[in-house]
Amino acid sequence: xxxxxxxxxxxxxxxxxxxxxxVFLVLRGTTMVSDAITHTVLLGIVLAFFITRDLNSPLLMVxxxxxxxxxxxxxxxxxxxKLMSNDAAIGVVFPLFxxxxxxxxxxxxxxxHLDTDSVLMGELVxxxxxxxxxxxxxxxxxxxxxxxIILLINVVFISLFYKExxxxxxxxxxxxxxxxSPVVIYYGLMTLVSLTAVGAYDSVGSILVVxxxxxxxxxxxxxTYELKKMLGSAVIFAALNxxxxxxxxxxxxxxxAGMIAVLNGLICLTVFIISPKKGLIKNWMLKQKRKEAFDxxxxxxxxx
Amino acid sequence: xAEEEVITIRQLTVAYDANPVLWNxxxxxxxGKITAIxxxxxxxxxxxxxxxxxxxxxxxxQVKYSIDKQTKEYKKVKNKIAYVPQNSSVDWDFPAxxxxxxxxxxxxxxxxxxxxxxxxxxxxxxxxxxxxMESFRHxxxxxxxxxxxQRVFLARALAQQADVYLLDEPxxxxxxxxxxxxxxxxxxxxxxxxxxxxxxxxxxxxxxxxDEVLFINQEVVAAGSVKEVFTQENIxxxxxxxxxxxxxxxx
Numbered sequence: 001x002x003x004x005x006x007x008x009x010x011x012x013x014x015x016x017x018x019x020x021x022x023v024f025l026v027l028r029g030t031t032m033v034s035d036a037i038t039h040t041v042l043l044g045i046v047l048a049f050f051i052t053r054d055l056n057s058p059l060l061m062v063x064x065x066x067x068x069x070x071x072x073x074x075x076x077x078x079x080x081x082k083l084m085s086n087d088a089a090i091g092v093v094f095p096l097f098x099x100x101x102x103x104x105x106x107x108x109x110x111x112x113h114l115d116t117d118s119v120l121m122g123e124l125v126x127x128x129x130x131x132x133x134x135x136x137x138x139x140x141x142x143x144x145x146x147x148x149i150i151l152l153i154n155v156v157f158i159s160l161f162y163k164e165x166x167x168x169x170x171x172x173x174x175x176x177x178x179x180x181s182p183v184v185i186y187y188g189l190m191t192l193v194s195l196t197a198v199g200a201y202d203s204v205g206s207i208l209v210v211x212x213x214x215x216x217x218x219x220x221x222x223x224t225y226e227l228k229k230m231l232g233s234a235v236i237f238a239a240l241n242x243x244x245x246x247x248x249x250x251x252x253x254x255x256x257a258g259m260i261a262v263l264n265g266l267i268c269l270t271v272f273i274i275s276p277k278k279g280l281i282k283n284w285m286l287k288q289k290r291k292e293a294f295d296x297x298x299x300x301x302x303x304x
Numbered sequence: 305x306a307e308e309e310v311i312t313i314r315q316l317t318v319a320y321d322a323n324p325v326l327w328n329x330x331x332x333x334x335x336g337k338i339t340a341i342x343x344x345x346x347x348x349x350x351x352x353x354x355x356x357x358x359x360x361x362x363x364x365x366q367v368k369y370s371i372d373k374q375t376k377e378y379k380k381v382k383n384k385i386a387y388v389p390q391n392s393s394v395d396w397d398f399p400a401x402x403x404x405x406x407x408x409x410x411x412x413x414x415x416x417x418x419x420x421x422x423x424x425x426x427x428x429x430x431x432x433x434x435x436x437m438e439s440f441r442h443x444x445x446x447x448x449x450x451x452x453x454q455r456v457f458l459a460r461a462l463a464q465q466a467d468v469y470l471l472d473e474p475x476x477x478x479x480x481x482x483x484x485x486x487x488x489x490x491x492x493x494x495x496x497x498x499x500x501x502x503x504x505x506x507x508x509x510x511x512x513x514x515d516e517v518l519f520i521n522q523e524v525v526a527a528g529s530v531k532e533v534f535t536q537e538n539i540x541x542x543x544x545x546x547x548x549x550x551x552x553x554x555x
Contacts, residue, residue: 027398160417167408171394177357177387178412178464179379221399225444230399 003128008246010127010144011260014200015212015238017151020158021192022213023234026221027169031214033072036094037190038197038209040071043101045198049109061198068194069187071097122205124256143203150199157192161185166227204257215264216241222275241267308335309370310468310499311356316365318355325351327522329365336497338490339516340504344543347521349503353470357387371467383412386466388457390473396446396453403441405456406432409463431459435485451482458486469493469500476505487513510534521545
């Protein structure tokens with residue numbers, strides 16, 4: 001397979017894997033918590049690397065996921081004191097953990113591939129060079145397999161707990177009353193977000209992951225009125241944006257992850273403006289109509 | 305025959321950060337009756353409902369349910385209790401249809417991981433008909449009026465097919481038609497031996513709608529049948545102290 005085809009497939013898989021939990025982040029209004037997670041997982045990766053000294057160890061995933069969940073917990077704990085808003089708690093925890101990771105990388109790991117550039121921006125273009133071999137046979141790029149596994153985990157979690165995710169997101173008090181714990185589901189979802197962030201950071205870097213998570217979900221939110229359709233449309237947008245993004249990045253000779261993220265943002269804004277359901281223009285037209293009706297009524301009343 | 309007490313609350317005290325919200329509440333709710341919980345803002349009405357659902361941990365005291373002869377705590381009987389939260393507590397822009405929301409009433413019976421079946425769908429449809437919302441089944445919930453939303457919430461509670469119904473201000477901001485539909489359905493539930501408890505704010509309609517009344521303002525002021533207890537004296541006693549305007553910190 002050509003490397004551009006391989007890159008496209010990896011990009012599509014990363015995008016879909018990010019978009020699925022992203023739908024629930026958008027609905028819960030916790031997109032900024034996920035922004036924090038996608039950065040702080042780096043600390044977990046660095047710490048696990050110090051223990052294993054192996055960049056390909058699965059322990060890196062475990063460490064990163066743990067730190068991701070810890071991030072959520074610390075933010076919640078700070079917020080629970082009621083001395084700090086959720087927004088401020090994120091603003092404190094995220095840079096602290098992230099900068100610690102950056103310090104550790106620049107100070108102690110200068111001689112390995114764990115350099116800040118690839119961590120921040122990702123290196124999708126190099127993904128095909130890191131091969132996976134099974135019994136001596138080359139079966140494809142390593143990133144493809146790690147992301148496929150993460151995508152599979154996301155799909156399984158969301159289909160198994162679909163009803164629970166739905167009810168805890170819509171009405172947490174009711175969910176708790178019928179014995180479906182919103183806390184358990186929330187931490188489950190955040191574990192998923194952490195795991196996805198670690199997997200994706202290799203390909204797209206920690207800065208852009210949040211765009212991959214939020215963009216397709218928000219685009220779908222603006223177009224649909226049903227959760228299943230929202231999930232479906234998010235997947236379609238994620239795939240389309242990555243396919244077009246890879247082509248465009250090669251055409252303009254620029255960052256692939258950056259191009260996909262730009263597309264995610266642009267498509268989302270376009271839909272925000274023109275969506276026939278919840279778009280800006282539609283909203284403006286409705287307002288105008290109401291205003292006309294109001295003016296007419298006012299005129300009729302004053303005439304009498 | 306003595307009237308059966310389905311819910312008993314004994315010496316319940318609830319505090320948020322050592323600020324008491326409920327103080328030494330002892331009360332009981334009778335089977336087949338509809339009871340209004342009445343009190344000023346900050347009296348702890350919602351907190352009382354929430355402690356009955358074990359959302360908040362009391363400092364002391366307990367809530368017990370005697371639904372099928374045995375006395376149990378909430379967790380053991382949660383599928384027999386339906387809860388209608390305040391209308392404003394959820395995100396009405398959530399991508400769900402009216403039928404989706406009513407179907408959630410079946411989730412407690414299904415338990416973790418199981419999907420709703422055809423029979424659950426049939427129950428949801430039936431309850432939608434009862435609240436006169438069947439023609440809205442595929443409507444997105446953001447497009448409903450306040451009254452219609454409240455009827456959807458009631459349909460969800462009915463779909464739980466419970467023995468006890470706890471409703472937190474179900475008539476707040478609803479139209480007359482909705483108020484009539486809700487109160488008729490609740491009356492019908494009590495006729496079938498169900499127990500209904502409603503946090504209520506409109507003193508005018510208490511005599512028409514309720515059998516029993518519980519006046520609270522942090523503590524129990526008065527409790528009993530509307531005929532005996534719903535007096536001007538008790539109303540004045542309940543409303544004379546507003547804890548939201550009192551000195552010091554609020555939670």
